[in-house]
Amino acid sequence: MTDASPPLIPRPSKVYYFGTCVIDACFPQAGLAGIELLQREGIQVIFPQAQSCCGQPAYNSGFPDEARRVARHQLKAFAKDYPIVVPSGSCAGMLKHQYPHLFAHEPDIEEVCRFSSRIYELSEFMVKVLQVRLEDRGEPVKVTWHSSCHALREMAIVPYAKTLLRQLERVELVELQNEQECCGFGGTFSVKQPAISAAMAHDKVNDIMQTGAARVLSTDCGCLLNIAGTLGYRQLNVPAQHFAEFILERTQ
Amino acid sequence: MTANARANILSRLRATTIQGQGPFIVPDAPIIAGLELSLEERIGRLQRMLETMHAEVRVVSAGGWLEELKAMLRARTLNGLLYGPAAPFGPALEGAWEEDLPPLVPYIEPVEQCRERLFNIDAGITSARGAIAETGALILWPSAAEPRLISLTPGLHIAVLDAGMIFNTFAEAIDQQHWLRHRMPANALLISGPSKTADIELTLTFGVHGPKELVVFILS
Amino acid sequence: MTKTADAVIFERNAAKALDDGQLRRNLRSAMTTLSQRRRTLFADTEAFEQLRAQGESIRRRALSQLPALLEQLEGRCTANGIQVHWAETAAEANAICLDILRRHNARRVIKGKSMVSEEMHLNHFLEEQGIEALETDLGEYIIQLDGETPSHIIVPAIHKNKDQIARLFHERIPDAPYTEVVEELNAIARQELREKFRAGEAGISGVNFAVAETGTLCLVENEGNGRMCTTAPPVHIALMGLEKVVEKLRDVPPLLRLLTGSATGQPITTYFNMITSPRRLDELDGPQEVHLVILDNGRSSIYGDAERRATLQCIRCGACLNHCPIYTRLGGHAYGHVYPGPIGSILTPQLEGLDEAGVMASASTFCGACEEVCPVKIPFTEILRMLRNEAYAQGESEHDVKGHGYRYTTVEGLSWKSWALYNTRPGLARIGSQILGKLGQHLPMIGPLKEWTRTRTPPPFAPKSLHQLAQERGLDNDR
Structure with missing residues (x-):
């Protein structure tokens, strides 16, 4: 990942930023941090105010018509040909890989595929397009990493996020024992199967605690909502933070 | 009832030009290069794989295996050795047998007439038609000459294998032994060790319902 | 909800x-x-990916010509002397088994592991007809002793630990001593079942793959009980779901490797049994009759739909x-x-x-x-x-x-419609997020929020949304 392979696409001067609905409501600072990381690289970031949600909640809950309505709305909000950077593996996966499924039998499928081909998850964009080099200015700290399932499997971008963290010299990354296991969020799953979801979240939190890390980081605020909520409920003082916010904090 | 069931099932399967909205795509299968080991490597790999599965493997010369078999049996207390007189090694076995060895018990009657004996004998010996180096397994084609239960009911199963019949892979064995040109036996078998189970807490233990021991003579 | x-x-x-x-x-x-x-x-992931691409291709090729392959299988089996039966429902399959067992006067049946027989609730059915169907796979034997059903399709008693099994054996098997040593527990089961194998009047098994080209029924197992059930009794009944057929004998090696490797990480099982006919005239053992029961039980309704059909690719690993x-x-x-x-x-x-x-x-x-x-x-x-x-x-x-x-309920339908409306009307969303921002920490804990907060702190709704912050920072709005 730190190789000298050429960037995925030529460095653009402008990108769209898709903030995601969870970040919008609960973690706006993480969203801003992602924006600043891009701006710092000399990229002009466009934030269409018309954007809302990628549609995944309805898509995964049995309401594809509603998901398509919301998806088409994003297509309109991100109409120009700029790359779209998304600070979430899960939403990026929805936009990039699931939209073509959702629209497979729709007349606007080609437009959808063009839209999907412009999607990049934030760490992927930073490593594979901008080839960012970070300089650590923070105190030594031990952190652990939670891979969201969609970041890990659907988008396969976890190596990029870790590449960035490993550029931070005074950050020690301690892996979880069950890093590949879901934290139990699953969007509406967390409220439709609350008992199972809670059991999974508790196990994840136990795993986080056994690392002795001072923070847990992730690409995905859905998972962080679940993990932070469970940590808080158990009154455990380990912040759960979006990686962009963490990186920005240490490199300013 | 069954005649109807057949017609109904097949017509349901046929009735459907696929609904749903896409065709049912059959992706091309990648061509996978199989193992290509030398004879010596095949013997070595087979031995290693079988031993991992707790089989005992003895690589011996074609002329010397009977003596080694006898030595092995002398060291044990067994109530008999079940075999098929028409097995490839049958006459040689009979010719070489001696008084101080467990008695040779020929399997010559239908199972209905000797069931009790078959379930109580300590050892059985069969030939193997071939073997698979990749996964470690013997190929057995039981027949009238060497019935199925010889390799199943005794606690000790001894198999005799010609090293030349060790193939790289299962697929290669099917091809090179021309399984499709032969009439497949009533019961063809792959055997990779003594019977085993891990059904209790995944703890691997050997010797469940089939043989507790497998000894393989590879004749080179 | x-x-x-x-x-x-x-x-x-x-x-x-x-x-x-x-x-x-x-x-x-x-x-x-x-x-x-x-x-x-499967540490070599590249090799594994190739192997499973092969597995996928084989299974989809078989499904794409399923009715023809089933007919070919039936033809080959029949020519080989295996009697083939078709059952649309579990009840029909049970009736077929009963009929065969009655004709043979079989009251003691030994069974190898078969998920299809679980689907049929065959043991229970036979018991009602006065026929003992004894599970002989160690895991299945354990749960049958305890009156349970499998909790896993490969390792059916995996929910029990050895202490629980030790107590079970001691209580339910006459004269069994109490022991927590796994080898000794195995030995008790071996001892108990040995006599049953000898005396079994019929054997019942599942089928892992059925090869249309040769009319061969393949069975994967480690314990030797599968071989016992299909070899020792005079009659063998094999049960298969209709999706189990593969086209060619050469399709079997990759599937076998994928099956045993995926299930338990074994390169191969102890036994791989390929049954092509009943005992031949000159042979001394093997069942005189082999029956194959092909069960539909709803599978053909899955088959008709391209997207649903992939469900039938499963090899039950x-x-x-x-x-x-x-x-x-x-x-x-x-x-x-x-x-x-x-x-x-x-x-x-x-x-x-x-x-x-x-x-x-x-x-x-x-x-x-x-x-x-x-x-x-x-x-x-x-x-x-x-x-x-x-x-x-x-x-x-x-x-x-x-x-x-x-x-579907009107309430849930409406709530998703409102959700869609909210997410397609920026004006609405703006008002919504302002309300959330102000009231976020004081929202009533009802509905989804109630479920969420049973084990978590409430979501930390921010006073200002990213939309607002982006606007305040003067980010280009693409207008």
Whole structure:
């Protein structure tokens, strides 16, 4: 990942930023941090105010018509040909890989595929397009990493996020024992199967605690909502933070 | 009832030009290069794989295996050795047998007439038609000459294998032994060790319902 | 949200399983071991990807010509002397078995492991007819002793630990001493079953693959009980779901490797049994009659739909169970149906109807672990999502899954419509997020928020949304 392979696409001067609905409501600072990381690289970031949600909640809950309505709305909000950077593996996966499924039998499928081909998850964009080099200015700290399932499997971008963290010299990354296991969020799953979801979240939190890390980081605020909520409920003082916010904090 | 069931099932399967909205795509299968080991490597790999599965493997010369078999049996207390007189090694076995060895018990009657004996004998010996180096397994084609239960009911199963019949892979064995040109036996078998189970807490233990021991003579 | 009957039962089962610390420990340790073994065997991921592409291709090729292959299989089997029976339902399959057993006067039947027989509830049925059907696979034997059903399709007694089994054997097997030594427990079972094998009047088994080209029934096993059941008694009945057929003998080696490797990380099982005919005239052993029962039981309705058909690719390796974070916490019994875990969650609602088992499709976070390990690349999440769509699809549904629309309520329908409205009207969303920002920490804990906060602190709704902050910072709005 730190190789000298050429960037995925030529460095653009402008990108769209898709903030995601969870970040919008609960973690706006993480969203801003992602924006600043891009701006710092000399990229002009466009934030269409018309954007809302990628549609995944309805898509995964049995309401594809509603998901398509919301998806088409994003297509309109991100109409120009700029790359779209998304600070979430899960939403990026929805936009990039699931939209073509959702629209497979729709007349606007080609437009959808063009839209999907412009999607990049934030760490992927930073490593594979901008080839960012970070300089650590923070105190030594031990952190652990939670891979969201969609970041890990659907988008396969976890190596990029870790590449960035490993550029931070005074950050020690301690892996979880069950890093590949879901934290139990699953969007509406967390409220439709609350008992199972809670059991999974508790196990994840136990795993986080056994690392002795001072923070847990992730690409995905859905998972962080679940993990932070469970940590808080158990009154455990380990912040759960979006990686962009963490990186920005240490490199300013 | 069954005649109807057949017609109904097949017509349901046929009735459907696929609904749903896409065709049912059959992706091309990648061509996978199989193992290509030398004879010596095949013997070595087979031995290693079988031993991992707790089989005992003895690589011996074609002329010397009977003596080694006898030595092995002398060291044990067994109530008999079940075999098929028409097995490839049958006459040689009979010719070489001696008084101080467990008695040779020929399997010559239908199972209905000797069931009790078959379930109580300590050892059985069969030939193997071939073997698979990749996964470690013997190929057995039981027949009238060497019935199925010889390799199943005794606690000790001894198999005799010609090293030349060790193939790289299962697929290669099917091809090179021309399984499709032969009439497949009533019961063809792959055997990779003594019977085993891990059904209790995944703890691997050997010797469940089939043989507790497998000894393989590879004749080179 | 009103809860459907299947959901109420599932949640009760799940709660019970989650509360059972012993069960959770047993499962966690077993599933971790199984997945580690699998990972070790398939450590060369590139080679594994090729192998499973082959597996997928073989299974889809077979399904694409299923009716013709079933006829070919029937023809070859019949020519080989195997008697072939077709059953549309479990009841028909049971009746066929009973008829064969009655003709042979068989009252003591020995059984190898077969999930199809579980689907038929065959043991229970035969018992009612005065026929003893004894499970002989060690795991199956254990749970039969305890009056349970399998909790896993490959390792059926995995929910029990050795202490529990030690007590069970001591209590239920006459003269069995109490021992927690696994080897000794095995020896007790061997001793008990040995006599049963000798005296068994008929044998019943499942089928892992049926080869159309040669009329060969393939059986995978480690213990030798499968060989016993198919070799020692005078009659052998093999039960198969109609999707088990493959085209060629050469299709078997890759599938066998994928099956044993995915299931338990073994390069091969101890025994791979290929049965092509009953005892031949000159032979001394083997059953004089072999019967093959081909069961539909809802599979043909799955077959008709391109997207649903992939469900039938399954080779029943159980890897999806072993890697499923939900199965790992609940075990098989909580699902309340024969097939648990991810494969059960896509198969059961289609076989039995969404109104019976639709809740199983909601028992997934879409984490994709099942899909990642599936040796024949079943698109689990796609099928699960389709089933969720069907659960709410009123009137004519796209995929016509039995019981579709059962879950739809006006309230849930309306709430998703409002959600869509909210997310397509920027004005509405702006007002909404301002309200959330102000009231976020004082929202009433009802509905989803109530479920969420049972074990978590409430979501930290921010005073200002990213939209607002972006605007304040003067970010280009692309206007």
